[in-house]
Amino acid sequence: MKKSYLKKLSFLFVLTLISISVFAQNGSISGKVVDESNLPLPGAAVFVEGTQTSTQTDINGNYLLTGVSYGNVSVTVKFIGYDNFTKTVKLSTDQSTLDFKLLPSSKSLNEVVVIGYGSVKKSDLTGAVTNVTSKDFQQGQITTPEQLITGKVAGVRITSNSGAPGSGSTIRIRGGSSLNASNDPLIVIDGIPVDGGGIAGSANALALINPNDIESFTILKDASATAIYGSRGANGVIIITTKKGQTGKPQIVFGTQYSFGSIAKKADNFSAQDFKDFVKNSTSIYATPALKAKIGAASTDWQNEIFQNASTNDNNLSISGSLKNLPYRLSLGYLNQDGILKTDKLSRTSLSLNLSPKFFDNSLKVTLSTQGSMTNSNFADQSAIGTAVRFDPTQTILSGNSNYGGYFQFLSGSPINATTGVTGLNSLAPRNPAALLDQRTNNGKSLRSLGSLQLDYTLPFLKDLRANLNLGYDVAKGTGTNVTSPDAATSFLRFPDAGGVYRSGVNNQYEQHKTNTVFDFYLNYVKDLKSIKSNLNVTAGTSYLSYETKNTNFADYSFSGVKNPTSTPNFPFDLQQNRLSSYYGRAIFTVNDKYIFTGTVRADASSRFAPENRWGYFPSGAFAWRISNESFMKNVKAISDLKIRLGYGVTGQQDGIGNYTYYNGYSLGNHTAQYEVGGQYYQVYRPNAYNPNLKWEQTATSNLGLDFGIINNRITGSVDLYIKKTTDLINEITQSAGTNFTNRFIANVGSMENRGVEFSVNALAVDKKDFKLNLAFNTTFNKNEITKLTNVQDPNYIGVQIGGISGGTGNTIQIHSTGYPRASYYVYQQVYDANGKPVQDVYVDRNGDNKITNADLYRYKNPDAKVLLGFSSSFNYKKVFGGFVLRGSIGNYIYNNVASSTGTRTAIFNSTTGILNNGSRDLLNTNFEGTGTTFYLSDYYVQNASFLRMDNLNAGYNFGRVIKGKANLSLNASVQNVFVVTKYKGIDPEIEGGIDNNFYPRPRTFSLGLNLNF
Structure with missing residues (x-):
């Protein structure tokens, strides 16, 4: 009786080991991720639910997941601007194929920032709004962010101010709206309005942002879209969303x-x-x-x-x-x-x-x-x-x-x-x-x-x-x-x-x-x-x-x-x-x-x-x-x-x-315009032009x-x-x-x-x-x-x-x-x-x-x-x-x-x-x-x-x-x-x-x- 019991127990133990060995085997899953127009989606996150197994699609939308345990496997694909998509497959061989077609999301991150301060379905947009994602960006040597969308958006003119490294661009949305005030659009990066006035030591304020960190641009062009930004929306709004992390392994x-x-x-x-x-x-x-x-x-x-x-x-x-x-x-x-x-x-x-x-x-x-x-x-x-x-x-x-x-x-x-013998310069001539x-x-x-x-x-x-x-x-x-x-x-x-x-x-x-x-x-x-x-x-x-x-x-x-x-x-x-x-x-x-x-x-x-x-x-x-x-x-x-x-x-x-145009203030005169009083030279305060109205x-x-x-x-x-x-x-x-x-x-x-x-x-x-x-x-x-x-x-x-x-x-x-x-x-x-x-x-x-x-x-x-x-x-x-x-x-x-x-x-x-x-x-x-x-x-x-x-x-x-x-x-x-x-x-x-x-x-x-x- 004991021998029979031991035999059965031994058999069950061996069977368990075999079962564990079988189920511990790993395979791979590959496939392609495309959008609603069957165009590849590069950079989409692909991961196995409940594990750390994940990857990203390549430039052609292809992906490969390795080290996937045999059995029923749920694979999820995420891509900004599209609904998440999960498929389940039974992996019983070394490799399985699983393709995905993603549909535009009804509440994507891009649409959350499109209107500012909230979310709305894309189909519910009532304003003139254009979105440009990373797959549509300009290619080549891009130094500053605005170059990514040059020529991509109707009503938006982007002109680089020069060919100097990192030089700024002039951006106009539907023409200029002012003669002396700014005609630049408001630029918002991850919810932060950016000061476009530049900084000493840099040719362009936006040159300080790495274009490779940018996921998308959303351009708001008409007042129904920009009015939520009030006084800052007269020249349009450009919302920049940077890339975020995705669930899965590194x-x-x-x-x-x-x-x-x-x-x-x-x-x-x-x-x-x-x-x-x-x-x-x-x-x-x-x-x-x-x-x-x-x-x-x-x-x-x-x-x-x-x-x-x-x-x-x-x-x-x-x-x-x-x-x-x-x-x-x-x-x-x-x-x-x-x-x-x-x-x-x-x-x-x-x-x-x-x-x-x-x-x-x-x-x-x-x-x-x-x-x-x-x-x-x-x-x-x-x-x-x-x-x-x-x-x-x-x-x-x-x-x-x-x-x-x-x-x-x-x-x-x-x-x-006369001592140095240096000949004087022609003061009106150009310099070498x-x-x-x-x-x-x-x-x-x-x-x-x-x-x-x-x-x-x-x-x-x-x-x-x-x-x-x-x-x-x-x-x-x-x-x-x-x-x-x-x-x-x-x-x-x-x-x-x-x-x-x-x-x-x-x-x-x-x-x-x-x-x-x-x-x-x-x-x-x-x-x-x-x-x-x-x-x-x-x-x-x-x-x-x-x-x-x-x-x-x-x-x-x-x-x-x-x-x-x-x-x-x-x-x-x-x-x-x-x-x-x-x-x-x-x-x-x-x-x-x-x-x-x-x-x-x-x-x-x-x-x-x-x-x-x-x-x-x-x-x-x-x-x-x-x-x-x-x-x-x-x-x-x-x-x-x-x-x-x-x-x-x-x-x-x-x-x-100016910050104080309405105020009756004073400022110092130039260093070269000083007045002598008692043998001492002093700068004087000059009243500034102002308009309280x-x-x-x-x-x-x-x-x-x-x-x-x-x-x-x-x-x-x-x-x-x-x-x-x-x-x-x-x-x-x-x-x-x-x-x-x-x-x-x-x-x-x-x-x-x-x-x-x-x-x-x-x-x-x-x-x-x-x-x-x-x-x-x-x-x-x-x-x-x-x-x-x-x-x-x-x-x-x-x-x-x-x-x-x-x-x-x-x-x-x-x-x-x-x-x-x-x-x-x-x-x-x-x-x-x-x-x-x-x-x-x-x-x-x-x-x-x-x-x-x-x-x-x-x-x-x-x-x-x-x-x-x-x-x-x-x-x-x-x-x-x-x-x-x-x-x-x-x-x-x-x-x-x-x-x-x-x-x-x-x-x-x-x-x-x-x-x-x-x-x-x-x-x-x-x-x-x-x-x-x-x-x-x-x-x-x-x-x-x-x-x-x-x-x-x-x-x-x-x-x-x-x-x-x-x-x-x-x-x-x-x-x-x-x-x-x-x-x-x-x-x-x-x-x-x-x-x-x-x-x-x-x-x-x-x-x-x-x-x-x-």
């Missing part, structure tokens, strides 16, 4: 990219030989024998001397996953970028951390997001660009002696000091371009930290009510030193010290601190009213923002550290502060999933206005009708989505003006939109018509001399209007198993007009002249005038000869008084495009992927100041300075002598700058799993600024402000990249 992503850039096009001036021939053969009265004798024997291409081939290294490492119930993401980035202008350089080290735990049965959601960065820059002297175009190409780079650092300089001919770069070092360092802590709590006694608290900060410190060699011509014998000895060189420093804090609290009530098939979403909250800037004042020093006696600061620092306190509310009522009503109101109080004008009130209302959900549309199979939107709202403006500038926007989807949303798009009317323009106006201690001050005078149409469409053109092709197109038409500039109609008032140019004294080329677009060119109408050549100083007598005066100036064209175009494509063919981005601009004009200031004989034969200057080859077309100054104002120099630019061309190959299946490897290559088609004669048709003078060229950049996903 995922490591490493990317490295090497880029090589070179100048795409140089200014068209004379070569050395052509210059010699031109000077020699010139019969101009200005080509005197004395000036002709100045021709040198060298052959120097000064543009080649200042520009270089520039390299960039960009490395990024991230790790994401979860520690039990604590999802996290940690990333580290390092960028090292040279500029194509010699000595220009940028390096950036960035670190970001995101934590998103949940507590109390998921009732409390905590999101901690923080980003830090350090940038080091050397800012090249960009005046070398314009000087290189003008400098005599027959002169040598070096002089052959040690004076002025050994660099050739134009001299006056008389010695400064190579010396401008080599003899100056301007090092800047910026530290920045941006972070937020968000607590989202669902109240236990009322599950439909949430309380949300968001605490945020944005702190930055910028420092730098500006050092110029003591033998540099630009700073030779610069000032006398206390003993009367003249000192040379520069050794100065600068420092700035910025501290911005944010407090947001709101309640959000969401209730499904099932009995009437409706939904109610109500939000109410308060916000407080504080901005503080501290600029440290330093004295002026020579290279050796001797202080300029007249530069001692009276105060160690200047402190600028402003505050914004707000209350806001919004209600969204959805009826039967067809009719959506949205109402929003916000009240803002700004410290920039006097107490009686401090509060501004900004309401909006919108309605949407989902026609596709109507019963009569059920049989229309071709149309999968159709919605009409109608909205109206008012937003305000107070950015871009200054109030909010307001913009009212009307929007009519249509969203559509065709053939199961293989084709989607939208059409929007809008009108933006700005009143009480914050404007700089003139007044009688002596009034208010100035002849110009800021007041609420005038109005302006923008009218436009936007159209965008996305299409999955090819949807085959091994080949996917996606096409996207957008276009925008915008018309701007100033409708009022004075409180009292004055037919003799021409407007406000702006747009200073090089050439003449105090010349301007643009004007704000009633009835015309902002910044229209204000010029003479050029007369041409029978051969189509412009005739100097011969213009159309527009007023018919038989003489040419200022009364004959007319308003002609403007810098803003009438039509913007964007076209992009992406494809996947098996393991190959690629795409391109094209942008177009029609109707924009640029004043070619390089041609006007250098394309005359008087510019080349400069009798004032007694030297020869190089000039624009445009002179061969105009034959302008350059007498007088009216030729600067000829409309000949206002040139059509319409263009078609290929921003990016990219391709890559996904090698799949490498390193014994532990990582996914992909390689990519791209070209940026591939080509430009334009009639414009300057180096680039895309120049913000419309005046081409001393522009830093955008490089053409070739990049190679490698990505490893573990």
Whole structure:
């Protein structure tokens, strides 16, 4: 009996061991994750429920889970913007296949931030909103975040201000809404409004953010979408969401990219030989024998001397996953970028951390997001660009002696000091371009930290009510030193010290601190009213923002550290502060999933206005009708989505003006303007211009939109018509001399209007198993007009002249005038000869008084495009992927100041300075002598700058799993600024402000990249 029992027990024990052995065996699960259009979703989180086994999809949406125990396995896929999807499979062999198709989420993170302060289903949006996710970003060498969406969004124009490393961009949404206040959109990063004013030591505030940390952009364009931001939404809102952690085991992503850039096009001036021939053969009265004798024997291409081939290294490492119930993401980035202008350089080290735990049965959601960065820059002297175009190409780079650092300089001919024998400089002549770069070092360092802590709590006694608290900060410190060699011509014998000895060189420093804090609290009530098939979403909250800037004042020093006696600061620092306190509310009522009503109101109080004008009130209302959900549309199979939107709202403006414009204050005069009292010199306090009646500038926007989807949303798009009317323009106006201690001050005078149409469409053109092709197109038409500039109609008032140019004294080329677009060119109408050549100083007598005066100036064209175009494509063919981005601009004009200031004989034969200057080859077309100054104002120099630019061309190959299946490897290559088609004669048709003078060229950049996903 015992033996039988022992045998049975032994058999059961062996069977148990066998069973354990069998079930302990591991297999793998692979598959592909695609979106509703069957396009791959790279970076989606894939994990086995109840385990730490997880991975991410590669660039083609493929994934591989290894070490999966046999048996019933539940696999979940998560991707931002899409509903989570879980499938269960019985794993009984070494490998199983499981594919996923994700559908857009009804309550995704992107949509939570789209409207601000709450969540709403995408189908319930009533405003003009565009979302761009990481899969649609621009490719290639991307240094600053805004470059990721250039050309991707209808109604949004993004223009890089220069080709310098990390340089900023000008962003305009539906045209500018102001003349003197800011036209920049509000940028919100993870709930924190970002100060776009920049920081000392950095070329661009957004350059401090690593683009690789960004998950998506949401652009709010009309007032019904932006009104919840009140006074900050007049120019649109861009909401940036950074990448967060995902549930599962750690995922490591490493990317490295090497880029090589070179100048795409140089200014068209004379070569050395052509210059010699031109000077020699010139019969101009200005080509005197004395000036002709100045021709040198060298052959120097000064543009080649200042520009270089520039390299960039960009490395990024991230790790994401979860520690039990604590999802996290940690990333580290390092960028090292040279500029194509010699000595220009940028390096950036960035670190970001995101934590998103949940507590109390998921009732409390905590999101901690923080980003830090350090940038080091050397800012090249960009005046070398314009000087290189003008400098005599027959002169040598070096002089052959040690004076002025050994660099050739134009001299006056008389010695400064009999002891040293150093010959004096020609004070009116340009300085050697190579010396401008080599003899100056301007090092800047910026530290920045941006972070937020968000607590989202669902109240236990009322599950439909949430309380949300968001605490945020944005702190930055910028420092730098500006050092110029003591033998540099630009700073030779610069000032006398206390003993009367003249000192040379520069050794100065600068420092700035910025501290911005944010407090947001709101309640959000969401209730499904099932009995009437409706939904109610109500939000109410308060916000407080504080901005503080501290600029440290330093004295002026020579290279050796001797202080300029007249530069001692009276105060160690200047402190600028402003505050914004707000209350806001919004209600969204959805009826039967067809009719959506949205109402929003916000009240803002700004410290920039006097107490009686401090509060501004900004309401909006919108309605949407989902026609596709109507019963009569059920049989229309071709149309999968159709919605009409109608909205109206008012937003305000107070950015871009001084913090104390309303206040009767005083400031110290200049150091050089001191008064003697009793043998001592003192600075005096001067009263500032002020306006106690200054109030909010307001913009009212009307929007009519249509969203559509065709053939199961293989084709989607939208059409929007809008009108933006700005009143009480914050404007700089003139007044009688002596009034208010100035002849110009800021007041609420005038109005302006923008009218436009936007159209965008996305299409999955090819949807085959091994080949996917996606096409996207957008276009925008915008018309701007100033409708009022004075409180009292004055037919003799021409407007406000702006747009200073090089050439003449105090010349301007643009004007704000009633009835015309902002910044229209204000010029003479050029007369041409029978051969189509412009005739100097011969213009159309527009007023018919038989003489040419200022009364004959007319308003002609403007810098803003009438039509913007964007076209992009992406494809996947098996393991190959690629795409391109094209942008177009029609109707924009640029004043070619390089041609006007250098394309005359008087510019080349400069009798004032007694030297020869190089000039624009445009002179061969105009034959302008350059007498007088009216030729600067000829409309000949206002040139059509319409263009078609290929921003990016990219391709890559996904090698799949490498390193014994532990990582996914992909390689990519791209070209940026591939080509430009334009009639414009300057180096680039895309120049913000419309005046081409001393522009830093955008490089053409070739990049190679490698990505490893573990």
